[in-house]
Every structure is written in structure tokens, then in C-alpha cells.
Amino acid sequence: MEIAVLIAGLLVLAVVAVLVTGRQRSTTGRLARETRKSDRSAGPEAVVPEGEESIEEEAEEARARADEARHAIESGASVGEVVPSAAKTPAVYEPVDEEQLGVTRRQFFNRSILAGSGIGLGAFGVASLAFLWPSGGAASQVKVAVGSEADVKTAFDAKIPFYNATAKTYIVAYPKADLPKAKKVYNPLVFAGMQEGYVALYQKCVHLGCRVPWCESSQWFECPCHGSKYNRVGEKREGPAPRGLDRFPLEISGGNIVVDTGNLQIGPAIGTNTTGQSPEGAPCV
Numbered sequence: 300m301e302i303a304v305l306i307a308g309l310l311v312l313a314v315v316a317v318l319v320t321g322r323q324r325s326t327t328g329r330l331a332r333e334t335r336k337s338d339r340s341a342g343p344e345a346v347v348p349e350g351e352e353s354i355e356e357e358a359e360e361a362r363a364r365a366d367e368a369r370h371a372i373e374s375g376a377s378v379g380e381v382v383p384s385a386a387k388t389p390a391v392y393e394p395v396d397e398e399q400l401g402v403t404r405r406q407f408f409n410r411s412i413l414a415g416s417g418i419g420l421g422a423f424g425v426a427s428l429a430f431l432w433p434s435g436g437a438a439s440q441v442k443v444a445v446g447s448e449a450d451v452k453t454a455f456d457a458k459i460p461f462y463n464a465t466a467k468t469y470i471v472a473y474p475k476a477d478l479p480k481a482k483k484v485y486n487p488l489v490f491a492g493m494q495e496g497y498v499a500l501y502q503k504c505v506h507l508g509c510r511v512p513w514c515e516s517s518q519w520f521e522c523p524c525h526g527s528k529y530n531r532v533g534e535k536r537e538g539p540a541p542r543g544l545d546r547f548p549l550e551i552s553g554g555n556i557v558v559d560t561g562n563l564q565i566g567p568a569i570g571t572n573t574t575g576q577s578p579e580g581a582p583c584v
């Protein structure tokens with residue numbers, strides 16, 4: 300009995316659920332009854348179902364617009380309102396004024412390189428001119444009083460030449476005993492000084508121009524640059540020098556030895572050895 304009542308209750312609930320679901324599905328996509336009733340009261344065109352009518356309206360509007368456009372084209376009128384673009388004249392290239400533009404990085408580097416090269420070449424030119432230009436001293440000062448005979452003889456007693464930096468000249472003694480041989484070799488200007496007992500030797504090596512120092516041990520002039528050696532009176536004995544040391548005329552004036560540095564005389568030829576002096580000790584070079 301209880302089971303039958305329960306089954307009957309379930310059936311009633313099932314029927315109610317079916318009815319409620321069907322009612323909800325029937326209202327989906329449809330206007331409510333009241334809405335359709337009010338639409339019908341508004342007029343025949345208001346009750347046109349949506350969907351087909353809206354499509355028909357859009358198609359009709361499209362046809363109207365097409366007809367309007369066609370009519371406008373055929374009559375030569377413009378379709379719609381076409382706004383022409385603003386006419387613009389192409390910009391004309393105008394060269395930039397470099398003064399206004401300023402110096403670019405490339406220009407800066409180029410000008411720097413040019414300036415550096417110019418400075419280098421200028422310095423080289425100045426140095427070359429300075430090297431070639433006659434220097435002061437021996438060449439510019441014609442006659443130089445290098446010292447008194449007393450001072451010179453003091454040096455000789457110490458077995459060293461007398462040196463004068465202004466004239467760049469060594470004063471050495473010439474033995475009177477060798478004058479006959481010297482007379483055959485040297486010109487009168489140089490020989491005149493030899494007769495006074497002196498020779499004025501230019502300090503510059505005739506090989507490549509080094510200053511030739513005196514070697515006290517050998518009592519020769521020995522050039523440290525390439526080993527040329529000259530005896531006490533500047534006659535070439537060894538090394539690559541092409542001749543003996545060049546020399547100046549000299550005279551005695553008032554007890555002083557005066558050297559004519561503006562009148563350089565070429566040194567004696569290789570093989571000249573008027574004094575026959577051999578090295579007197581160990582060489583310096």
C-alpha cells in the first residue's frame with residue numbers, strides 16, 4: 300500500500316516536471332503572448348517577424364544605394380563626397396651649409412690627420428734645415444784665438460793636446476825634425492803653422508763625422524764610431540777614414556795661437572806618415 304502511494308507520488312512529480320520543461324522550451328525564441336498582442340495592436344508592419352523582414356529591408360537599401368550610385372555615374376556627378384588630398388609640392392633638396400652644420404666626426408679626424416702630418420713634416424723640415432745650416436763656432440767664426448802658447452805647452456807637457464771648444468780644434472805639437480818631410484806633403488798654409496811648431500786639427504772624423512777623442516795611452520786620436528785612428532799630428536793610420544784629419548791654418552799673434560777656422564784644409568792622403576809615430580800604449584778603441 301505504501302509502495303503504491305510512493306509510486307503514485309513519483310508519477311505526479313514526473314508529470315509536473317515534464318509540463319514545466321515543455322513550457323520553458325515553448326517560450327524560447329518566441330514573443331510572449333502579451334507582447335505579440337501589443338504588437339498586433341500597433342499595426343500590420345509592426346507584427347512582421349524579425350529575421351526575414353530585416354534581411355529584406357537591408358537588401359532593399361542596398362539596391363537603392365546601387366541605383367543612386369549608378370545614376371550619379373551616368374550623370375557625371377561624383378559619387379559621395381570625395382575630398383581631394385591636399386596638393387603638396389615635393390620638397391626641393393637644398394645643400395646644407397657646412398659652416399652651419401659644423402664639423403662632423405669624420406671631418407674632425409681627417410683634419411686631425413692632416414694637421415698631424417703637417418706638423419710632423421714641418422718639424423722634419425726645420426730639423427733638416429738646422430742640420431744643413433752652417434753651425435756657429437768653427438765655421439762662422441773665421442779666426443779664433445784658441446789660447447796662449449804657454450797654456451798650449453802646459454798641455455803638451457801633460458802629453459795631451461790643447462783643446463778649444465769654440466774652434467772645435469785640437470792644437471798639437473809638430474816635431475821640428477820632421478819639417479822636411481812635412482814640407483813635401485802639406486800646403487804652405489798648413490806648413491806655416493808647422494814651422495811655428497803647431498798643428499790645428501779639426502775634431503771631426505773624416506769618415507762619418509764623429510768627434511774624435513784623444514787616447515792618452517796610445518797617444519793617438521782614436522774614433523769610437525768605426526775605429527779610425529790617426530797619429531798625433533792627425534795622419535790616418537787605421538780604420539775606414541779616407542784620409543788624415545782636416546786642419547786649419549794658424550798663426551801666432553801676441554803670444555796667442557790664432558786659428559783660421561774659416562779656411563779648412565783637407566787632411567793628408569792615406570799613407571802619409573811624416574812623423575813615423577807608432578802607438579805608445581794600449582789602444583782606446
Ligand code: FES
Nearest residue numbers: 504506507522525
Ligand atoms: S766616424 Fe770615425 S771612424 Fe767612422
